[in-house]
Each structure stands twice: as structure tokens, then as C-alpha cells.
Amino acid sequence: MSEAGVIHDIGYQRYQGPRLGRGALLQAMYVHGLRAAFGLGRSAKSKIFPWGVAGIVLLVAVINAGVRSQTGNWLFDYYQLDDTMSWLVIFFAAIVAPELVSRDIRSGVLPLYFSRPVRAADYVMAKVAALVSAVFLMLGVPQFIMFLTGAFTTKTGMRGVWHELGLLIPGWGYSLLWAFIFASISLLIASLTGKRAFAAGGIVAVFLMTAPIVGVLNVLPSETAHHLSGLASPISLISGVEIWLRDRTDLGLDIGNLGPIYGIEAFCLIAACLLLLLARYRKVASL
Known part of the structure; x- marks a missing residue:
């Protein structure tokens, strides 16, 4: 009996198609994340x-x-829509962020992701972009509906349409600020645990537990403490940015002349959360 090995040709061939590269990886992860945010491709329960x-x-x-359309006046404008829906945005981010990242931790697929030419930065970028897009769509589409109503009911022709557009675009910018702050904080918290219930509870707790701090600072005798109190909570921080940029005084928050500090903290908060999120996944990728 011969002990020589035999090579069988069973038809395997090398891949001859196009290699799409990093951009295609980012796009695939982003689209998958955006679909997951709205439960597309999943069970009816997820939707x-x-x-x-x-x-x-x-x-x-x-x-x-x-x-x-009936009275010629809004119940609330583009900015106030975001403020009115703030608690729904919190719960939306608390449910969606764990769906995007905690599930990957729980199912153990991160080593599989990072065994391919996927960088930690790619993973973070795709997940952040997906959640930012989801939150922005949830706020931006209703704002666009409001714009269409304002444009079609204006009595000043194209001048009224341009005026309404001039209100919509800053409103979209405000929605984008909401989206970045909520997405960065929520994804950072969700990345710390594979249990979605714990992640969702932690996200809600961060937003709920920081709100009373604003009230405590407001009862202190120091006027500076009153002006800085909004920095203690993400929601009041966003309101402080709106007060600064729009020179409003009817939002129940007194920021004095410290508006630029609110803008700087908003930027630093987003940047810090994204850098910590990147560091978190670089550590995972190096294991």
C-alpha cells in the first residue's frame, strides 16, 4: 500500500474580483449600524x-x-422642537447605542472585526456616524416637515421661503449638535459592557443624575455658580450653547457672559468622549 499523499483539485480558486478597500469597509459598517438603529433587517420587536x-x-x-397652517404661528420653532423632544432623544440613544456596540462585545465578534484590515478608528468612526445620523434623522426630518409647511403657507412668496430656509438650516445645525453630544456620550458608556440592559441604564442615569446638579448650583449664593451651572448637565449645556448663539433669555438658564465657555465645553465634551472611545477600542484591537 502506497503512503504517498494525493492532491485533489476540488475547484477552489483565488478571488479575482475588485478589492474595495477601507472606504467600502467603513460604508458597510456605517450602513449596517444605521439599519440596526432603526431595527431594519431584524425582527418586528426590534423595530x-x-x-x-x-x-x-x-x-x-x-x-x-x-x-x-391654520393660525400662521408655530407652537414651537425648529430649536424648540429639539428641546421639547430631549427626553425621547435620551431614551432613543439609550436603546440604540447598546444595539450598535454592546451586542458586538456580548457576541464576541470584535476579535473577528479586528483580525481583518479594520482599524479601531474605522470601527469607532462607523458607529459614531451611524448613531449621529440616526439621531439627526429623527430630529431633522420633522424639522423639514415644518419647513415645507412654512414655505407653502408663506404670504410673501420666495422671500418667505428663503426666510424659512434661513431658520431651518441653523435648526439643523442645532439638531446636529444634539446628535453629536448624545451619540458620543451614549456610545462611550455602551462600549464598557456587553449587557445591553446595563448599558441602557447607565446612559439614562448619566443624563438623569446630572440634571439635579444644575438645580443645586442654581440655589447657591454665588452668581458665578449660577452662570456655570448649565455646564454640569449635557442637556443644559446644549441649552447654554443655544442661549449664547441666539441671545435668548427664556430657557430658564442664566449663563451671563460665559456663552463661549459653553461652546468650548460642548466641543471638548464631544472630543473627549470620542478620544476615550477610540482608546477603548484600540485596547481591544491590541489584545
């Missing part, structure tokens, strides 16, 4: 909460548009 929240925000925008 209930994100689409329920989106439906509520859309309904509020439609009611607001109906009032505008």
Missing part, C-alpha cells in the same frame, strides 16, 4: 421602539405644522 419614537416626533411636527 417597535425606534419607529415608535420617530413616529411620536413626526406626529408632534405634523401637529405643529397644522397649527402653523
